[in-house]
Amino acid sequence: MTRKLPVLVLFFLAVSLLFFACQTQREPAAATTPPAAAAATVVLPPHGDNFSGQVYGIARGFSAFIRVDLTLVDGRIVDVYISKAQGAETGGWYEVPFRDAPGVMIATNSAEVDTIAGATDTTRGIRYAARDALGQIPPR
Numbered sequence: 001m002t003r004k005l006p007v008l009v010l011f012f013l014a015v016s017l018l019f020f021a022c023q024t025q026r027e028p029a030a031a032t033t034p035p036a037a038a039a040a041t042v043v044l045p046p047h048g049d050n051f052s053g054q055v056y057g058i059a060r061g062f063s064a065f066i067r068v069d070l071t072l073v074d075g076r077i078v079d080v081y082i083s084k085a086q087g088a089e090t091g092g093w094y095e096v097p098f099r100d101a102p103g104v105m106i107a108t109n110s111a112e113v114d115t116i117a118g119a120t121d122t123t124r125g126i127r128y129a130a131r132d133a134l135g136q137i138p139p140r
Contacts, residue, residue: 049075057132061094061125068129070105072137080105082126097123105130 056069064084071079080102084094101113101123111130115123 051075051137055133055136057129057134057136059125059128059132060121062119062121064125066122066125066129068126068133070130070133077106077109080130082129094119094122097126101126101130 052073052075054069054071056067058065058067060066061084067083069079069081069083070077082098082102097113097116097119100116104113105111111127111134113123113127113130
């Protein structure tokens with residue numbers, strides 16, 4: 001028993017030393033740009049910075065074509081209306097992106113909205129339709 005005690009103490013000290021010596025110093029995380037601010041830079045085509053008017057785009061959602069109508073004033077998105085152009089999205093699932101995407105587009109002045117879990121194809125359809133709408137801005 002007396003021989004085992006020093007061996008156990010040495011073993012414990014060695015394991016402790018390895019554990020604490022192998023830990024690395026972590027530097028604080030670098031400041032990152034929030035997604036909304038990063039997305040705001042991808043807004044309008046170069047010729048659309050002073051555009052005022054309405055444009056619309058259509059893209060495929062989960063089981064329907066989605067139409068996004070954008071109203072712009074001096075190159076800023078001021079109103080977004082999303083509708084199903086044809087077919088029917090799955091009840092319930094499409095409601096969240098239809099409700100949340102317009103506010104995000106107006107706040108960030110961008111077509112880029114984050115994908116909503118459970119409504120991936122619907123969110124993607126809204127994003128692509130909004131991009132299509134921005135692509136409809138006529139050249140100066």
